[in-house]
């Protein structure tokens with residue numbers, strides 16, 4: 001049941017994405033601003049996770065922040081509708097649109113790693129958390145190398 005809801009949510013988000021900037025802007029949504037501020041929040045969330053790990057803090061408290069990364073990864077590729085290839089100082093590379101499957105996979109890789117992080121955090125599994133934190137970090141770097149201009 002939960003799976004169906006997630007899938008429906010993704011479909012709705014994807015449909016909104018495909019409708020393009022025209023519609024998004026008529027609704028007052030700026031996809032470039034949304035994806036960039038989202039990345040800033042993601043970076044803050046991840047920095048907080050790493051700080052807790054480094055300080056040997058409460059690992060269980062990391063489940064929520066990890067799930068937030070997982071959820072954002074699921075919708076992130078929908079924030080690149082056609083028409084937002086340029087403008088608003090975007091650093092998005094053209095490959096996001098020419099290799100959409102690869103870009104979606106890169107986001108899913110971060111989502112999967114964040115899911116493992118949430119599971120390890122809930123289990124208070126120190127080694128599992130360390131492995132998953134590294135996997136999330138690797139997923140950030142891999143996507144940036146392929147799909148973001150410096």
Ligand code: HEC
Pocket residue numbers: 032035036037039040042043046076089090091092093103106107108110136137139140141143144147148
């Ligand atoms: C699926 C690809 C992908 C993944 C995974 C990803 N990023 Fe990004 N990131 C991008 C792209 C593309 C941009 C540029 C977006 C734009 O300018 O329109 C970006 C931009 C950013 C920015 C700059 C935002 C701004 O204000 O313009 C930060 C900071 C950032 N990412 C941090 C991270 C961190 C930290 C992670 C991992 C936890 C991460 N990203 C994972 C693709 C990704």
